[in-house]
Amino acid sequence: MRQSHLFTKTRKEVPSDETSKNATLLLRAGYIHKEFSGVYAYLPLGLRVINKIIEIIREEMNNIEGQEISLTALQEKSTWDATDRWDDSKVDVWFKTALKNGTELGLAITHEEPITKMMSQYVRSFRDLPKYVYQFQTKFRNETRAKSGIMRTREFIMKDLYSFCKTKEEQDHYYKKAQDAYIKVFKRLGLGDITYLTFASGGIFSKYSHEFQTICENGEDEIYVHHKKKIAINKEVLTDEVLKDLDVKREDLSIEKASEVGNIFSLGTRFSEALNLSYTDENGEKQLAWMGSYGLGPARIMGVIVESFADDKGLVWPEAVAPFSLHLITIAKDKENDSYKKAEEIYKKLTDAGVEVLFDDREESAGAKFADSDLLGIPMRVVVSDKSIALGGVEIKERKSDKSEIISVEELLKTYKPNCE
RNA sequence: CGGAGUGUGGUGUAACGGCUAACAUCCCUGGUUUGGGACCAGGUGACUCCGGGUUCGAAUCCCGGCACUCCGACCA
Numbered sequence: 001m002r003q004s005h006l007f008t009k010t011r012k013e014v015p016s017d018e019t020s021k022n023a024t025l026l027l028r029a030g031y032i033h034k035e036f037s038g039v040y041a042y043l044p045l046g047l048r049v050i051n052k053i054i055e056i057i058r059e060e061m062n063n064i065e066g067q068e069i070s071l072t073a074l075q076e077k078s079t080w081d082a083t084d085r086w087d088d089s090k091v092d093v094w095f096k097t098a099l100k101n102g103t104e105l106g107l108a109i110t111h112e113e114p115i116t117k118m119m120s121q122y123v124r125s126f127r128d129l130p131k132y133v134y135q136f137q138t139k140f141r142n143e144t145r146a147k148s149g150i151m152r153t154r155e156f157i158m159k160d161l162y163s164f165c166k167t168k169e170e171q172d173h174y175y176k177k178a179q180d181a182y183i184k185v186f187k188r189l190g191l192g193d194i195t196y197l198t199f200a201s202g203g204i205f206s207k208y209s210h211e212f213q214t215i216c217e218n219g220e221d222e223i224y225v226h227h228k229k230k231i232a233i234n235k236e237v238l239t240d241e242v243l244k245d246l247d248v249k250r251e252d253l254s255i256e257k258a259s260e261v262g263n264i265f266s267l268g269t270r271f272s273e274a275l276n277l278s279y280t281d282e283n284g285e286k287q288l289a290w291m292g293s294y295g296l297g298p299a300r301i302m303g304v305i306v307e308s309f310a311d312d313k314g315l316v317w318p319e320a321v322a323p324f325s326l327h328l329i330t331i332a333k334d335k336e337n338d339s340y341k342k343a344e345e346i347y348k349k350l351t352d353a354g355v356e357v358l359f360d361d362r363e364e365s366a367g368a369k370f371a372d373s374d375l376l377g378i379p380m381r382v383v384v385s386d387k388s389i390a391l392g393g394v395e396i397k398e399r400k401s402d403k404s405e406i407i408s409v410e411e412l413l414k415t416y417k418p419n420c421e
Numbered sequence: 422c423g424g425a426g427u428g429u430g431g432u433g434u435a436a437c438g439g440c441u442a443a444c445a446u447c448c449c450u451g452g453u454u455u456g457g458g459a460c461c462a463g464g465u466g467a468c469u470c471c472g473g474g475u476u477c478g479a480a481u482c483c484c485g486g487c488a489c490u491c492c493g494a495c496c497a
Contacts, residue, residue, distance in 0.1 A: 012446070012458070013433045017489045037489060085497080093496075110497050144422060144495065152496090203497090220496090265497080293497080331456060367457040374457090385456065395456090 001324070003360040006030070008043050010372045020218060022306040023149025025315050029375045038146020038154040045376070048323035050157070053298045054136055056188050056320060057159050060181045066134040066161055071111050071118070073138055077104045079113045083274045093141040107140035112271050112293055115162050120277040126166055129279055129289060130174065134161035136298070148218050151259060151303040161294040166279070171290035175266055178294045182212055182262055189301060190318030194308060195261065196232035198223050199242065205268025207245075208237075212262035214304045219259030226253055261301050267291040315377025316400050324358040326350065326416065327378035331385035333363045343384040346394070346409060353417035374399070382412065
């Protein structure tokens, strides 16, 4: 993509009423647009990051037999009455609205109810189970206080996977599989080292649920981390009993601030019972399905990545989620200049080879371009100028490093399109 | 939902109750410049969040809204 085509611009200053690091940098760099408190739009660069995160999650969900669907944001009251989660005294984050004829509707806060109801139409026999279904869908939550930029918002995309199994054993087995898939996701996102499988309260059907917590100064949770075992315990549930269950000593734990980027729950038969999701087993008996739900928040993940890796010059994206792999910069403003033409040529070759390149072809001073490049945080910067050509090619520099080096154009192309000639 | 703070051109800031609301940036014109947010000259852009009140006079003081940020509560 040519930077001159981008409608967004970087800015030196941000609105004074944004203080969180993630929102400040993402706004300055033009990745997001703030609509109002707790509601953000994703602009071209930001959307590319979100989509990278989503694609990684999608691949791992497909790897554990997830089938992708898309449920609706508009929800009927009756579906939620079945589990007694409609009433504001039970769930106080609903956005509610109504049809012209007065029928009450709500904007989905999550999707356990509608998906259970939907699946009940398709599941009849033990042969129909197990099944695993997931989606990336917008959730709406009427938070009394949005905070920390994109970390806690009133409207956000969530990946939610639901498992439908015949028995508790089958469900427990899949729960472990989902847990492993999540660990892979965070590893691929570049957050593996600072994300902990965290024990949290389980609810009615299991002793514990699990959260995935990423160490983050701006996070809302406090967790006790056991570095050796690579697990953590949410502060809310830390008791002697939990320590005993997990076979850890209190003195081996260190407290950290963290952000909950994902969670997995065993739901038992609570929803299948309320919404009548049952199947006929081998003996002709009616049985309730066992369920689990598994959430991940791509936007919060994006926020955590910003908070974790950004430096005083701007964003720093891990390769896996960066909006572009390379930031190609031409210093020459004159399009007739040889080095400008060279940059055009390199841009064409790289994009033809399928490399994701952002080409800064704007008529800006070198200093402005470098500052913008640092702010945007693309992992590798490639500068083409008279000087670099005189030295034998292009100058490359990793965003997270101070060192730069000159390599030949051939070498650059070889590195970034290893599968071509 | 409780507490605190803040609302001034697109953005960041300034202005004792008193001149035509100032400065920087952004944007536009022209010229110069060209490897770390360049320079010169000129220009556009604000009912000072909204509604009341006090006063000869309000961006400024008072009251009521609304919005945003922060702390707390809440958080399938």
